[in-house]
Amino acid sequence: MDVDLFVPCYVDRLAPQVGLATAALLERLGCRVRFDPRQTCCGQPFVTTGAHAEARRLARRHAAVFSGAEAVVCPSASCVATVRHRYADLLDEEVARALAARTFELGEFIVKVLNRSDVGARFPHRVALLESCHGLRELALGWPSERSGRPTHAGVSETLLRSVAGLELCEPARRDECCGFGGAFSVAYPELSARIGRAKLAALAQSGAEFVTGTDASCLLHLDGLRRREGAGPRVLHLAEILASQEPA
Amino acid sequence: MSAALDGRAARLLPRGPRLSAHDAAVFALRAKRDAAARAEPDFERLREQAQQIKAHALDHLDLLLERFEASAQRAGARVHFAADAAELRRVVLELLSQAGARRVVKSKSMLTEECGLNPELERHGIEVVDTDLGERIVQLAHEPPSHIIMPAIHRSRADIGALFERELASPPGDTDPARLTEAARRDLRGRFLAADAAITGANFAVAETGTLVLVTNEGNADLGTSLPRLHVACLGIEKVVPGLADLAVLLRLLARSATGQPISAYTSLLTGPGPGGELHVVLVDNGRTRLLADPRHRSALACIRCGACLNTCPVYRRAGGHAYGWALPGPIGEVLAPALAAGPEAARLPFASTLCGSCSAVCPVKIDLHDQLVAWRAAAPRGWRERWAARLGALALGSGVGYRLAGGLGRALWPLLGRRFAANPLAGWLASRELPPHPGSSFRARFAARARRAEP
Amino acid sequence: MSARDEILAHVRGAVAHRVAAPAPFEPARRRADFATFAAQLAAAGGAPIGPLAAADAGARVAELCRVWAPEGRVLASDAALLCLGSAGPWRPIPADAAPHALADVSVAILCGALGVAENGAVGLDGREARPRALAVLCERLVLLLETRRLVPELHAAFAQLPEGALAQPHFTFVAGPSKTADIEGELVLGAHGARELVVVGIDD
Numbered sequence: 001m002d003v004d005l006f007v008p009c010y011v012d013r014l015a016p017q018v019g020l021a022t023a024a025l026l027e028r029l030g031c032r033v034r035f036d037p038r039q040t041c042c043g044q045p046f047v048t049t050g051a052h053a054e055a056r057r058l059a060r061r062h063a064a065v066f067s068g069a070e071a072v073v074c075p076s077a078s079c080v081a082t083v084r085h086r087y088a089d090l091l092d093e094e095v096a097r098a099l100a101a102r103t104f105e106l107g108e109f110i111v112k113v114l115n116r117s118d119v120g121a122r123f124p125h126r127v128a129l130l131e132s133c134h135g136l137r138e139l140a141l142g143w144p145s146e147r148s149g150r151p152t153h154a155g156v157s158e159t160l161l162r163s164v165a166g167l168e169l170c171e172p173a174r175r176d177e178c179c180g181f182g183g184a185f186s187v188a189y190p191e192l193s194a195r196i197g198r199a200k201l202a203a204l205a206q207s208g209a210e211f212v213t214g215t216d217a218s219c220l221l222h223l224d225g226l227r228r229r230e231g232a233g234p235r236v237l238h239l240a241e242i243l244a245s246q247e248p249a
Numbered sequence: 250m251s252a253a254l255d256g257r258a259a260r261l262l263p264r265g266p267r268l269s270a271h272d273a274a275v276f277a278l279r280a281k282r283d284a285a286a287r288a289e290p291d292f293e294r295l296r297e298q299a300q301q302i303k304a305h306a307l308d309h310l311d312l313l314l315e316r317f318e319a320s321a322q323r324a325g326a327r328v329h330f331a332a333d334a335a336e337l338r339r340v341v342l343e344l345l346s347q348a349g350a351r352r353v354v355k356s357k358s359m360l361t362e363e364c365g366l367n368p369e370l371e372r373h374g375i376e377v378v379d380t381d382l383g384e385r386i387v388q389l390a391h392e393p394p395s396h397i398i399m400p401a402i403h404r405s406r407a408d409i410g411a412l413f414e415r416e417l418a419s420p421p422g423d424t425d426p427a428r429l430t431e432a433a434r435r436d437l438r439g440r441f442l443a444a445d446a447a448i449t450g451a452n453f454a455v456a457e458t459g460t461l462v463l464v465t466n467e468g469n470a471d472l473g474t475s476l477p478r479l480h481v482a483c484l485g486i487e488k489v490v491p492g493l494a495d496l497a498v499l500l501r502l503l504a505r506s507a508t509g510q511p512i513s514a515y516t517s518l519l520t521g522p523g524p525g526g527e528l529h530v531v532l533v534d535n536g537r538t539r540l541l542a543d544p545r546h547r548s549a550l551a552c553i554r555c556g557a558c559l560n561t562c563p564v565y566r567r568a569g570g571h572a573y574g575w576a577l578p579g580p581i582g583e584v585l586a587p588a589l590a591a592g593p594e595a596a597r598l599p600f601a602s603t604l605c606g607s608c609s610a611v612c613p614v615k616i617d618l619h620d621q622l623v624a625w626r627a628a629a630p631r632g633w634r635e636r637w638a639a640r641l642g643a644l645a646l647g648s649g650v651g652y653r654l655a656g657g658l659g660r661a662l663w664p665l666l667g668r669r670f671a672a673n674p675l676a677g678w679l680a681s682r683e684l685p686p687h688p689g690s691s692f693r694a695r696f697a698a699r700a701r702r703a704e705p
Numbered sequence: 706m707s708a709r710d711e712i713l714a715h716v717r718g719a720v721a722h723r724v725a726a727p728a729p730f731e732p733a734r735r736r737a738d739f740a741t742f743a744a745q746l747a748a749a750g751g752a753p754i755g756p757l758a759a760a761d762a763g764a765r766v767a768e769l770c771r772v773w774a775p776e777g778r779v780l781a782s783d784a785a786l787l788c789l790g791s792a793g794p795w796r797p798i799p800a801d802a803a804p805h806a807l808a809d810v811s812v813a814i815l816c817g818a819l820g821v822a823e824n825g826a827v828g829l830d831g832r833e834a835r836p837r838a839l840a841v842l843c844e845r846l847v848l849l850l851e852t853r854r855l856v857p858e859l860h861a862a863f864a865q866l867p868e869g870a871l872a873q874p875h876f877t878f879v880a881g882p883s884k885t886a887d888i889e890g891e892l893v894l895g896a897h898g899a900r901e902l903v904v905v906g907i908d909d
Binding site for chain 2: 707723726745749808826841860870879880884897898
């Protein structure tokens with residue numbers, strides 16, 4: 001099927017390999033992948049800093065760019081959450097709803113639309129999942145630890161990772177506690193952001209993981225930045241990179 | 250430029266054993282809540298019901314207040330209203346002076362913290378003794394509570410041991426919680442027996458019967474209100490619920506959400522004064538009607554002050570309650586501050602969050618806390634720096650040309666942005682993290698090149 | 706304009722009386738037996754005993770009092786006296802007892818109005834627990850609870866409160882001894898109220 005890539009602005013500029021892995025992976029799964037170069041930014045930083053007017057401008061642009069797309073797939077749960085959860089406050093109700101219905105996080109698209117859980121990947125390493133807060137609690141990509149009762153759905157990212165050949169999934173303590181990035185929070189509240197991040201990094205390291213992966217490259221860059229300053233901790237790789245990987249044994 | 254709360258957190262809860270102990274102690278409450286929620290098959294349905302009960306109650310609050318007033322008066326209580334903190338303080342002072350009360354025992358009331366009652370009473374020569382152990386500890390330490398349910402959770406046993414040694418003559422060097430509690434028990438017994446009046450909050454007020462509901466584990470509210478003749482109960486107007494069936498739902502959620510208990514040790518239903526006694530109920534607004542009138546934020550008034558959102562919040566656990574700078578910390582504190590707290594910082598508190606959404610997920614009355622934080626941010630007054638940063642950002646990201654220019658500029662300036670100097674906008678990041686290396690070319694450039702290579 | 710009028714005016718202006726009340730809550734079915742109640746009470750630091758026949762309760766409670774406070778002051782309510790008989794160290798609560806005069810009571814024995822299986826709480830009616838301070842001033846509290854007065858959960862409890870329970874000054878659910886965890890989260894029993902709570906189940 002035809003897929004329009006929605007590549008977050010920071011992935012485009014700072015982590016292009018994530019976008020390329022996403023494209024390669026979707027093509028391997030039989031999709032025809034398009035990238036509309038008119039796209040810029042979904043507006044998330046403006047939403048979360050309260051710059052409502054600017055957020056609306058960017059939302060309008062984003063909606064216009066993707067108005068003709070059949071399926072919009074994005075390797076970032078937080079950007080997808082902005083479109084699905086916040087655009088209703090910024091755009092005409094009908095436009096927002098239509099766009100939300102066609103916008104998917106990458107893993108979600110693979111599991112729920114393409115109905116695949118094994119994507120033919122091979123990555124023989126110990127990996128811990130950084131559960132995306134937006135993905136978990138706003139997109140219902142998994143079952144958050146706050147919820148009681150029996151899970152009615154398995155976590156999307158976890159499902160995909162468990163099907164990767166050779167991959168050993170490590171379970172950190174407080175598996176869905178926030179990593180402390182929080183967008184502008186990471187710069188405006190540097191001490192708190194770092195404290196939360198260091199604790200998260202320590203928990204991930206203690207799980208025995210060599211790599212940390214997740215659906216949000218921004219969170220991963222924050223953890224990686226801490227790791228490089230501290231000098232220790234698991235390395236980061238986006239979920240798309242692992243799923244696109246066919247590393248030999 | 251980092252925010253004031255960030256600086257206070259660094260100062261008041263420094264990195265090291267204190268920070269880890271605070272984080273662990275508070276998260277333990279979250280873990281207890283999880284266990285209690287899992288053990289109760291009704292839990293998620295109770296949350297749904299509670300949300301609806303509160304939404305209905307708030308939309309009929311005028312009728313509920315009138316009904317409660319009539320029922321309470323019929324039972325022999327006197328009902329007063331206070332528009333703001335100053336009026337609350339005035340009403341309570343007057344009630345105490347009319348009764349000639351000089352020695353007061355007090356059980357936990359976040360409302361009275363919010364309204365600054367204790368300092369005012371003390372200024373008028375009234376001895377106020379907080380009887381909740383945690384409140385007593387912070388009172389002796391001359392500081393505010395740092396948590397809604399566990400006021401002294403930021404204090405180690407060593408701190409408390411030293412404090413009690415100084416103030417209660419407990420044995421030097423003794424830090425055993427059981428023995429320290431015993432020392433407080435002895436001290437407070439005397440004060441209960443000698444008190445002229447008791448001041449309490451109330452967890453709920455039942456309109457149908459005019460009943461006040463006081464929930465404690467220690468029994469201090471019961472001791473306090475059964476010994477002196479005069480009882481003054483202060484509560485926010487939003488605490489009134491229609492009837493007993495509603496109370497059952499909320500009580501089944503309160504202790505489970507706060508401490509993981511199915512119910513607290515003492516749940517007292519007080520209707521009218523005791524024999525020979527006087528009961529005064531003071532219903533306080535202090536900004537609540539403003540929230541009531543705000544459709545986006547009204548549901549914040551549903552809060553039953555369980556503290557679950559604090560316990561799960563990564564920011565609260567690593568900042569500590571005192572960093573927030575007003576009576577209510579944590580996510581609910583940030584959601585209420587712009588309407589109820591004074592000062593320029595109140596409007597900035599909603600920014601102190603990663604928006605992880607865990608708070609909304611644990612709230613027993615399903616307040617959409619993290620969404621309300623986003624809404625407050627859009628309403629917050631913005632300085633010229635913020636406005637221009639947003640405008641420039643939108644210029645850069647809002648058009649193809651702007652985006653390309655900004656991208657090029659970013660790449661060119663990247664080495665400079667990676668250096669630590671005062672005016673660097675990324676200074677906050679660099680304080681504890683490395684910047685990612687700039688990849689050189691963008692995704693779009695590489696994707697286009699890839700597409701060209703694929704062309705025949 | 707008084708504060709009352711001002712506040713009510715603001716509230717009236719803010720509300721619309723449109724949001725409907727939810728349908729009554731239907732709790733999951735659960736048992737209302739003494740075993741369930743006892744497990745909850747024990748988890749809260751209380752001590753369940755029984756269920757016993759009324760005839761045996763007297764001896765058991767007398768034994769408790771002997772162990773706890775052989776010389777101590779033991780008071781029992783009229784209803785408790787009826788249940789336990791006179792063969793024990795208990796005395797009736799003095800008729801016009803000022804609450805302050807009861808600060809030295811070692812053991813207080815009262816009858817519970819109902820028991821809640823989901824959480825181990827006993828409902829203490831103010832007409833029984835008089836004066837009110839007695840149940841929190843005593844060192845140890847014994848509550849006699851007829852097992853037929855057990856209800857499954859709090860919804861049932863509130864629906865089945867004794868007649869006039871909220872037409873008089875107090876009705877308290879007691880679910881364990883007084884406790885606190887305010888010092889480093891470590892649980893301590895006996896903060897301000899009773900150090901120990903015993904609930905004796907009575908089978909008719």
